[in-house]
Amino acid sequence: MRLKASFTIEAVFIMPIVLFTMVFIIYLSFYLHDYCKIRGITDGVLHKASMNIKHQTDVASGRVNYDEINNGLLDRIFGNPDSKEMEIENYISRLLSKGLIATEITDINATKGTLNLSIRVEASFKFPLKGLQWIISSDRTMLVEAKSAYHYPADSVRLSEVILDTGSKIKGFDKLKESIGRLLSD
Numbered sequence: 809m810r811l812k813a814s815f816t817i818e819a820v821f822i823m824p825i826v827l828f829t830m831v832f833i834i835y836l837s838f839y840l841h842d843y844c845k846i847r848g849i850t851d852g853v854l855h856k857a858s859m860n861i862k863h864q865t866d867v868a869s870g871r872v873n874y875d876e877i878n879n880g881l882l883d884r885i886f887g888n889p890d891s892k893e894m895e896i897e898n899y900i901s902r903l904l905s906k907g908l909i910a911t912e913i914t915d916i917n918a919t920k921g922t923l924n925l926s927i928r929v930e931a932s933f934k935f936p937l938k939g940l941q942w943i944i945s946s947d948r949t950m951l952v953e954a955k956s957a958y959h960y961p962a963d964s965v966r967l968s969e970v971i972l973d974t975g976s977k978i979k980g981f982d983k984l985k986e987s988i989g990r991l992l993s994d
Contacts, residue, residue: 835910835935838909838910839910839911839933839950841909842908842909842910842911842931842933842950843911843950843952845904845907845908846904846908846911846913846929846931846950846952847952847954849900849903849904850900850927850929850952850954851954853867853896853899853900853903853927854925854927854954854955854956855956857892857896857918857925857927858925858956858957858958859958861892861920861925861958866895867892867895867896867899868899868902892918892920893918893919893920894918896918896920896925896927897916897917897918900916900918900927900929901913901916904916904929908931910933910934910935911931911932911933911934911950912931912932912934913929913930913931914930914931914932914949915928915929915930916928916929916930917929923957923958923959924955924956924957924958925955925956925957925958926953926954926955926956927953927954927955928951928952928953929951929952929953930949930950930951931949931950931951931952932948932949932950933948933949933950934948935948
């Protein structure tokens with residue numbers, strides 16, 4: 809039985825392609841793992857924070873801070889507006905500090921609006937084979953954004969009372985109120 813040398817020549821060309829494909833699939837799975845982990849943690853923290861943000865609770869533990877509940881509207885006006893955002897950002901950073909395989913977190917940003925909350929996580933995927941980085945896109949930035957609305961009825965009632973109380977002290981408010989009522993009833 810004789811083997812032809814063509815098998816060896818074919819193997820020289822095929823084996824690098826096979827090895828490259830295997831390495832690429834492994835690093836693609838690393839990328840997908842890290843993306844799914846970042847997405848899952850971001851969505852989980854967003855849900856937890858949007859449920860707890862209206863009750864003045866600790867985002868990580870869910871424990872109610874009873875000292876802060878009674879601060880009410882004045883604390884919301886004169887208090888530190890960035891404290892809840894910083895708490896959320898630090899919590900996400902703690903959760904993402906372990907378990908990522910080939911990704912480094914570059915920026916975490918939480919923004920709390922009047923009735924919504926958004927979280928943005930930026931990360932950089934590290935492809936270890938320097939000469940082959942051109943295979944994945946030139947921009948290796950991973951971006952995960954999540955947004956959620958929350959409803960805080962007590963705040964809505966407080967704001968309505970302040971607006972109505974302030975409006976009742978303005979001259980001509982009753983005429984304006986009647987005009988609006990007529991427009992709405994027509």
